Amino acid sequence: MSEAPIVSIKNLSKYFGRFAALENVSLDIQAGEIFALLGPSGCGKSTLLRIISGFETPSEGELLLDGEDLIPLKPNKRPINMVFQSYAVFPHMSVEDNVAYGLKMEAVASKDIKQRVAESLAQVHLTDFSHRKPHQLSGGQRQRVALARVLVKKPRLLLLDEPLSALDAKLRDAMRLELVKLQEAVGITFVIVTHDQSEAMAMADRIAVLSEGKLRQVATPAELYQRPVDAFVADFVGTIHAFDVVSVSISESDINKPLTITTNELGELVCPPSIAADSIFIDQGVSQLAGQSVLAVRPEHIELHLEAPHNNAAINQSSHGRAQLMGRLGDIAFQGQHSIVEVMLDGRDSLTAIVSNTVAQTLHQSGHGSPIWASWSTANMLLLPNHALPA
Amino acid sequence: MDSYKQKPLAFLSFGIPSIAWLLLFFMLPLAIIFMYSFGENVSVVEVKTTWTLDNYARIFQPEIMTLLWRTLWIALLATVICIVVGLPVALVIATAAPWAKAWLLLLIMLPFWTNLLIRTYSLLNILGTRGRLNEFLGWLWHKANDFLVFIGAGDLGLLGTKFVAFKFLGTPGGVVLGIVYVSLPFAILPIYSSLERMDTSYLEASMDLGAGQLQTFFRILVPLALPGILTAFLITFIPALGQFLTPELLGRGQVDMVANVIQRQFKGANDWPFGSALSLMLLYITFILLALRAFADAARSRRESRAL
Ligand SMILES: Nc1ncnc2c1ncn2[C@@H]1O[C@H](COP(=O)(O)OP(=O)(O)OP(=O)(O)O)[C@@H](O)[C@H]1O
Numbered sequence: 001m002s003e004a005p006i007v008s009i010k011n012l013s014k015y016f017g018r019f020a021a022l023e024n025v026s027l028d029i030q031a032g033e034i035f036a037l038l039g040p041s042g043c044g045k046s047t048l049l050r051i052i053s054g055f056e057t058p059s060e061g062e063l064l065l066d067g068e069d070l071i072p073l074k075p076n077k078r079p080i081n082m083v084f085q086s087y088a089v090f091p092h093m094s095v096e097d098n099v100a101y102g103l104k105m106e107a108v109a110s111k112d113i114k115q116r117v118a119e120s121l122a123q124v125h126l127t128d129f130s131h132r133k134p135h136q137l138s139g140g141q142r143q144r145v146a147l148a149r150v151l152v153k154k155p156r157l158l159l160l161d162e163p164l165s166a167l168d169a170k171l172r173d174a175m176r177l178e179l180v181k182l183q184e185a186v187g188i189t190f191v192i193v194t195h196d197q198s199e200a201m202a203m204a205d206r207i208a209v210l211s212e213g214k215l216r217q218v219a220t221p222a223e224l225y226q227r228p229v230d231a232f233v234a235d236f237v238g239t240i241h242a243f244d245v246v247s248v249s250i251s252e253s254d255i256n257k258p259l260t261i262t263t264n265e266l267g268e269l270v271c272p273p274s275i276a277a278d279s280i281f282i283d284q285g286v287s288q289l290a291g292q293s294v295l296a297v298r299p300e301h302i303e304l305h306l307e308a309p310h311n312n313a314a315i316n317q318s319s320h321g322r323a324q325l326m327g328r329l330g331d332i333a334f335q336g337q338h339s340i341v342e343v344m345l346d347g348r349d350s351l352t353a354i355v356s357n358t359v360a361q362t363l364h365q366s367g368h369g370s371p372i373w374a375s376w377s378t379a380n381m382l383l384l385p386n387h388a389l390p391a
Numbered sequence: 392m393d394s395y396k397q398k399p400l401a402f403l404s405f406g407i408p409s410i411a412w413l414l415l416f417f418m419l420p421l422a423i424i425f426m427y428s429f430g431e432n433v434s435v436v437e438v439k440t441t442w443t444l445d446n447y448a449r450i451f452q453p454e455i456m457t458l459l460w461r462t463l464w465i466a467l468l469a470t471v472i473c474i475v476v477g478l479p480v481a482l483v484i485a486t487a488a489p490w491a492k493a494w495l496l497l498l499i500m501l502p503f504w505t506n507l508l509i510r511t512y513s514l515l516n517i518l519g520t521r522g523r524l525n526e527f528l529g530w531l532w533h534k535a536n537d538f539l540v541f542i543g544a545g546d547l548g549l550l551g552t553k554f555v556a557f558k559f560l561g562t563p564g565g566v567v568l569g570i571v572y573v574s575l576p577f578a579i580l581p582i583y584s585s586l587e588r589m590d591t592s593y594l595e596a597s598m599d600l601g602a603g604q605l606q607t608f609f610r611i612l613v614p615l616a617l618p619g620i621l622t623a624f625l626i627t628f629i630p631a632l633g634q635f636l637t638p639e640l641l642g643r644g645q646v647d648m649v650a651n652v653i654q655r656q657f658k659g660a661n662d663w664p665f666g667s668a669l670s671l672m673l674l675y676i677t678f679i680l681l682a683l684r685a686f687a688d689a690a691r692s693r694r695e696s697r698a699l
């Protein structure tokens with residue numbers, strides 16, 4: 001991370017009329033990485049990509065490529081290429097002509113064009129299709145044409161807008177791997193837009209999470225999952241079950257001391273301080289925690305028991321270091337390697353837990369609606385701000 | 392949808408009126424014209440079908456060939472101008488903001504609400520030697536001349552010593568202008584609809600790959616709009632071939648097109664058989680053009696269905 005970034009975005013905003021599609025976004029993209037822009041529909045991912053490619057101008061802020069201002073450059077003058085969501089493979093040109101188009105525009109000598117086009121088509125395994133027209137190709141093949149067409153230009157930066165969303169599920173999984181391999185082979189920096197967290201997690205070196213035009217977090221997939229900055233990010237990159245925090249007692253003098261956190265459902269819990277998101281200590285005073293933060297657990301950390309794990313079991317009581325809830329057994333969904341079990345609770349949304357198939361089998365025999373106890377270690381929980389952090 | 396086939400009575404009760412209409416008012420007159428075209432005048436008011444080919448042979452007389460050639464190039468030139476002018480106009484409308492789009496389309500359609508005859512007469516007023524257009528050109532000439540005097544080049548006589556009015560009426564140029572005026576909306580609309588449906592990401596992809604505006608226009612936009620342009624061509628060219636009113640009024644009898652000569656056969660010349668043969672010839676040309684278009688479409692869809 002110490003190297004100079006290839007792309008540097010500083011305090012970038014984009015307004016459509018009075019609507020802010022992007023607000024004060026700052027991030028760096030490192031050379032050679034796969035960088036994902038992740039966020040729900042309408043959060044501004046495509047807008048950010050279109051600003052980098054030059055089809056939109058930012059309202060405010062800076063955009064640098066290799067330290068130089070990109071904003072005055074027209075799209076056709078930027079050493080950046082884009083794979084469009086619809087692929088936009090020119091329907092009136094053969095595969096070969098599509099791939100050659102960008103080189104012709106650069107006025108590359110025609111014998112070099114021939115060779116580079118052939119290389120590029122080989123790279124995406126389309127050599128045998130070079131004379132076909134786009135309508136004679138499958139969706140996946142058309143995507144490869146779109147890829148070959150930009151790779152042949154050897155851009156500094158390659159932008160991909162939802163590159164896999166038009167493919168069916170099986171092809172999508174195969175293409176994820178293939179795209180990553182291709183990126184490693186060509187060494188070009190990729191920026192991939194997606195609204196699919198599993199896609200971002202599987203492919204990206206680093207991920208930027210956006211929501212409503214604001215940047216929430218930039219981190220590696222593992223960091224994002226284990227140390228999300230807030231409940232939105234935690235929820236977006238995986239399932240969480242969140243409980244509103246009623247009160248927290250924190251030792252102001254020694255931040256390494258355990259926290260005592262109270263929620264209505266779980267009662268009073270003693271938790272290691274490591275579960276708190278960094279932003280809690282940095283941005284929020286302890287006094288603000290109550291009512292504005294949640295205590296969350298992920299399904300894979302929840303254990304299920306048919307007997308109460310603690311003696312005084314009828315009530316939801318949690319003992320030191322463990323949280324516990326009583327509910328009734330809901331649906332069991334077999335997922336292949338594991339099963340997802342629903343625990344129905346009174347007065348709130350049910351929990352889901354991921355358990356092994358053997359455990360699921362035992363639970364199944366006790367029957368739908370039978371009493372069941374969920375418990376988990378407080379060390380596996382997350383203490384997260386509940387809503388957007390103040391900008 | 393094809394259950395009507397099981398109920399022929401219902402089918403016929405809906406079908407008969409329109410079939411009868413077509414037979415009575417279209418096929419029957421056409422058949423009469425067809426008979427006439429193989430006929431001879433036996434008296435001033437009577438034509439007898441003798442299956443002679445004379446009327447068709449007369450088409451190959453030099454003066455008729457000249458007439459056909461003139462008709463062809465006037466229609467073709469007008470059509471090409473319509474497309475060259477119509478394409479940018481269609482592009483502007485297709486890329487305008489939604490509210491502006493509705494108004495621009497309305498402006499294009501507006502002339503249809505006025506009678507063609509009245510519009511053509513108003514063109515006479517505009518194109519005449521002392522018409523509005525010449526008035527404006529004269530004004531421009533004086534301004535340009537004043538400017539030349541101002542910069543001290545007045546006595547070089549660069550623009551001639553006095554403004555000479557352009558002669559539009561009675562010239563092929565004026566007729567072409569008139570046909571362009573009448574047909575332009577018909578050319579704009581199909582091109583507009585093909586541009587409107589075009590995915591703008593093709594144009595963006597072209598720019599992204601390094602093409603400038605002009606290259607994107609000629610290499611991507613025009614080829615993708617080609618079906619619309621072809622429709623615009625036919626929809627302008629075919630009626631232009633049969634133009635009667637514009638050459639009659641703007642041509643002042645000096646720029647005849649086929650339709651004017653046909654009209655004269657049925658009236659002044661009283662030569663219905665020859666008029667019929669000429670009319671049918673126009674019809675054949677139209678058929679041939681439409682057939683070519685259909686072949687082109689069929690070839691394209693065959694290419695496309697041969698996918699994979
Ligand atoms: N040209 C425009 N004019 C007005 N609003 C726009 C324009 N382009 C985008 N927006 C708005 O900006 C917001 C962000 O749009 P953007 O296309 O970047 O979303 P996205 O994150 O790519 O969403 P999706 O996943 O659905 O593609 C949306 O609310 C959209 O309506």
Ligand SMILES: [Mg+2]
Nearest residue numbers: 045046047161
């Ligand atoms: Mg988008």
